[in-house]
Amino acid sequence: MEKAVEMEESTCSSSSVEDQGTPLRPIFCLKKKVDLKIFDDIYDCFILDFDPVEPIPSISNLSVSSNDDLSVVAEKGQVACRDYPHSRHLCLKYPFDTTPHENFCHMCYCYVCDSVAPCKYWEDPKSAHCHASEHIDAWKLKRSLGKNQPPPCS
Known part of the structure; x- marks a missing residue:
């Protein structure tokens, strides 16, 4: 060709x-x-x-629009914070800064408990784990304290 x-x-x-x-x-x-x-x-x-x-524009820099000149019809490969398990504050489906923290996708896990979201403290009035992020020292401390405790007996 x-x-x-x-x-x-x-x-x-x-x-x-x-x-x-x-x-x-x-x-x-x-x-x-x-x-x-x-x-x-x-x-x-x-x-x-x-x-x-001037750099050649890449597909990742394009925004979704109603423009008929360009249509992205496929995507190749996997995205870490969408296709693999990730902490809620890193979720691409529900961006932490623009969506309610209570929302989560099927790959989200609790930053504090390291368990599948929602954990039992996800919407707890005192310490809602849905708001946890690695950028806040108090959440980092709760996470490290939780890792030092022995697992609960079943």
């Missing part, structure tokens, strides 16, 4: 240049950054129709 390269070609048509014996060469204008390496290997000189310093 051949790769289509978008470019424009210009030539000078001055008769005085031809009279002096200077060869006319086409000047290429490169339209897409992805073709830069190919052109750089082949041609000594060409015009860039874009800013070479």
Whole structure:
């Protein structure tokens, strides 16, 4: 399968240049950054129709919109804080800063108890574990104290 390269070609048509014996060469204008390496290997000189310093936008930087020009139809790979067990404050499905802390996905676990969410203290009026985060020292202390206790007898 051949790769289509978008470019424009210009030539000078001055008769005085031809009279002096200077060869006319086409000047290429490169339209897409992805073709830069190919052109750089082949041609000594060409015009860039874009800013070479500006990064190519990635899919992760795109926001969901109703724009018909682009549709993301698939995603490859797994995301740690969505597809694997994670502490509630790291959940991607229910961002900690913008959703009620009581919400949790099927992969969330309690930061303090290290158990599947919701734990028995998840919405406790005195110490609701749903609000626990590694960024608050009091929660870190409760977590470390819980790890030092022996497991309950069953």
